[in-house]
Amino acid sequence: MQELTHYINGQHVKGTSGRFSDVFNPATGEVQAKCPLASVEEMNTAVAAAQAAQPAWAATNPQRRARVMMEFVRLLNRDMDKLAEALSREHGKTFPDAKGDIQRGLEVVEYCIGAPQLLKGEFTDGAGPGIDIYSMRQALGVTAGITPFNFPAMIPMWMFAPALACGNAFILKPSERDPSVPLMLAELMEEAGLPKGILQVVNGDKVAVDAILDHEVIQSIGFVGSTPIAQYIYGRGCSNGKRVQCFGGAKNHMIIMPDADMDQAADALIGAGYGAAGERCMAISVAVPVGDETADRLIEKLVPRIEKLKVGPYTAGNDVDYGPVVTAEAKKRILGLIETGIAQGAKLVVDGRDFKLQGYEDGFFVGPHLFDHVTPDMDIYTQEIFGPVLSTVRAASYEEALKLAMDHEYGNGTAIFTRDGDAARDFAARVNVGMVGINVPIPVPLAYHTFGGWKKSGFGDLNQHGPDSFKFYTRTKTVTARWPSGIKEGGEFNFKPMD
Ligand code: NAD
8 A cells, every 4th residue: 555745845754643544546446545644743844844945945036936937847748647647546537637637737837937027016216306116026935725636736736836936935735635646746846946845745634724724934825625614714814814815616507598509508518517527616517598498409419418428437548528536425425415406306317326337336436417407495506516417407587597696605607608799798797706608618717817716616805826826925015215315416525514
């Protein structure tokens, strides 16, 4: 059994707390590694190393820091297959999807190569007689991030790339369910030229997280995960005086107008609803066709497509559409919610409950499910399922569809499929959701824009990546300088009275 480590001050170190969690291969159900769960002392050791190393890194000019990022991009491309394999083995997602996970992180690293430009300050020349005012963006010091299981490469990179480019040290507490790729990323950053202690990985659970929340030296915390934990971290982190941004769960609605291209909408829903087994915060989990006729046409298009989905292990390469869910516990929860959906009166149009895969009977596979006639009071509608389950809520009108998306407590992403520019514009303007797709089912903004949900999907003032990340990982210092007239007036030869 492989025993994973922490990565502290440039070295892999074994856990000393005596506590471990199991890391599964979700395709086979086997425990493939043990992940050490850090104690407060182990976290403190990492923070001390970060604190000692950070001033020299902050004093390294931004262009040199950007060069480390450039080299890191090269190394990520060099090791892409190796990283993707490790990622799929622990997470379960398909090999192409694992590469996508790394790629969308890599793009944020590329954005951070622009650090010299992005960190430039502001200057007012002649704000008064002999007075100039200038503002600088300075690193915070030691920063930290806590990340979820579902994007073990992308989300850590969304956090540590801008944090490091700005001159901070960063402590990553990744998900204990798939910690191998984060450890590999920290090693690669050092191979790229990052000094020891600037990026460290401390594995763990609530004990490690609480140690981050209460550590006086840590200046900022980024969190991505479920909403109850996001709220907890936001509250405790803020009350400890830290800068905190937390991104939580989701229930993303896709509205299908009667004029939409129904084949295009159905194809989009298949990818967005079932890709990565629905374990994406930007997955579409609710389809909202407008009008019964639209709903009937949509269901007719969806059913054969869902029945053709290929579910299997990542080792099947390009030959599978999605893999297992992350743990047996996740599978149990999803199947439990499906039973609740049936009991509460939703119509199960595609039933994947009997799904079995020969040779992988112990894997955490869940067949695809489609519900119709779901209503807003049902648990399958109010809760995030995070599995391959699509719910259809029929709306009588566009206004009713819009209201559904607006009344839901989550506000991460949403989409509208239509040929009508007026409806699309109105939807984008009025919906209270952070990321909107128009004929685009998963509207994840690219690296140079920002990513963030509204309502119970996001807590804090600034989004992830893009220009907001350079604001989040720096603080502004403003200098007002006055230089009264001096030597340039020439030498003074006369004895002058004091005045
Ligand atoms: P999770 O909340 O269970 O875990 C996230 C992190 O918090 C992990 O590092 C975990 O170790 C830690 N954690 C768990 N319980 C804790 C506790 N009691 N106290 C302190 N720390 C704790 O989430 P997950 O299951 O890993 O990820 C799935 C969730 O993340 C979904 O809800 C999904 O929507 C959400 N997510 C959101 C976004 C976004 O950008 N909004 C992106 C990806 C995932």
